[in-house]
Amino acid sequence: MKRVSFFNSLRVKLGIITIFMIGIPIIVFSLIYSQNVKNVIVKKYTESAEASVNETSEKINLILEDINKFSSLIISNQELLTMAKNHQNFSQNDFNNKLRSFITIRSDIEAIKLRIEENSYSIGVNIINEDPFIPPELKNSKGQPIWMPTKDVEIEILAGNFKKYYYTLSRKLIDYNTLNHYGYLMIDLDEIILEQSYSEIQGEENEEVFICDRNGRIISHPDKSKIGTYITLKPYGEEILSNDNGNLEYFAGEKRLAIFSTIDNNGWKVIKTIATTNLYREINDIQRFLSILGFIYGVLIITFMIIFSIRYTEPMFKMMGVIKKVEEGDLSARMPIKSNDEIGHLGYSLNNMIDEMQNLIDKLIEEEQEKKEVELEALHAQINPHFLHNTLNTIKWMAKIQGNISVSKAITSLVKLLRVSTNLSKEKITLAEEIDYLKNYMVIQRLRFNEEISLEFRIEEDCLQLKVPKLILQPIVENSIIHGLEKKSFELKIRIKVYKKEEQVFIEIIDNGPGIKKETLDNIFESESAYDKFSKVGLNNVNKRIKLYFGSEYGLNIRSKPGYGTKIIVNLPDMINY
Structure with missing residues (x-):
């Protein structure tokens, strides 16, 4: 009997079955449960975050809309329009006084500036070395509000100079009766106004909220060093810029979740991102508990299976020992029956089978002895085919000697036929040999039927x-x-x-x-x-x-x-x- 290999062992198979039937389902259940909990947590957080981001977007939209209306009030002022048309007749002080009349009614505005041809007039904070550049989008506009990207400027106050961040609303100064263009209006607002509007939804660490424009340029951010930089367009920026609102997961050193909403007034986007590890803190405790529980359960199952396999496979090993002895020729070996279960019945059947084998062997020996005796008796009465061939050859030569050629040919063909038919070792022959056999057969048939074939x-x-x-x-x-x-x-x-x-x-x-x-x-x-x-x-x-x-x-x-x-x-x- 061949030795049973390790992986063919019944005990090993029971262990593997246990792992597949119990261990793997536990692992799969834990993974599915954890994933479902993660999905629920992410879904609830996403729904809550989307609501807060949308609310913040609407709040900022109201702020920007209010500034839009204020700018419309200024550019539609007929006195200011008359002064712009005839700016040569008015002094710097005249323009400053007029602009001061507007800024006094708004505490949230840092500065109002008017640029007419090469002349600049401003009221509010004093910006050092301000760039007079007029961007192309403002020059090409038709009077609609143009929101400029946030810029860092150095302002002068009594305590000294320091840096601030302003975002600016710019508009052309147009007489809508004649559609003539007379200059540009620019209203500077402190970026801190935007930050305060979304600071309420700024959560714990690993969360950040910021605002970017249509091109992905950051307008407002708690980390001021990021203002003016661009969000990464790959892998997630393109989707954010091409959709009005929604959420997506992306990888930037760690897995993060981004929720975004578009401000209707100017297309800016409020974006909130959070590391997903922040969301999974609750599930990590559950996973730890399930791992400990699974380990304890696994140890108990393995212990039980070891006891079970020893208890129920020991009789099988004894049965294999009996079978091995029988294979070696010892038909006296028997399986001890100690239980009335399936293994006990199997042992009982094995013992019966060995008894039957012993009886069959005894009977076979007896029959073989009788067969030898019968063969010995038949041997005396058997005609040897070689003796028959030799006899036919003798008759053939006698026919030739007597001049009976046709009989000689017939006997020759008959001898060849007998040689083929009595050769039991060849079941298949070539077609050429089969044709030769047929030709010999026809020699005899033509002799029988007088050449009528x-x-x-x-x-x-x-x-x-x-x-x-x-x-x-x-x-x-x-x-x-x-x-x-x-x-x-x-x-x-x-x-x-x-x-x-x-x-x-x-x-x-x-x-x-x-x-x-x-x-x-x-x-x-x-x-x-x-x-x-x-x-x-x-x-x-x-x-x-x-x-x-x-x-x-x-x-x-x-x-x-x-x-x-x-x-x-x-x-x-x-x-x-x-």
């Missing part, structure tokens, strides 16, 4: 080495001779044609005999004819042997019509070494 061969050369079952043509030709010459008085013609077609070999045996009736033809393979008893192999036998050797798609096909002869087609595979 003609046999014609048309065989493709490359078909002669094909392997075919022995004695498949002789029974077919014999059938043609018996049925043909018993009912015809003229010469019987038999033609054998062999050819290949579509990887198959076809052997056609055609005779000019009386033909076969339809009812006989329909039942020809169901029973052997009386003539088959002589040859021992009839048409049905040939058909069965071909199908047995090569498959059900091969065999005999008989076509016949009374008065028109018979054609039998033998279908074989095109194989030389089958």
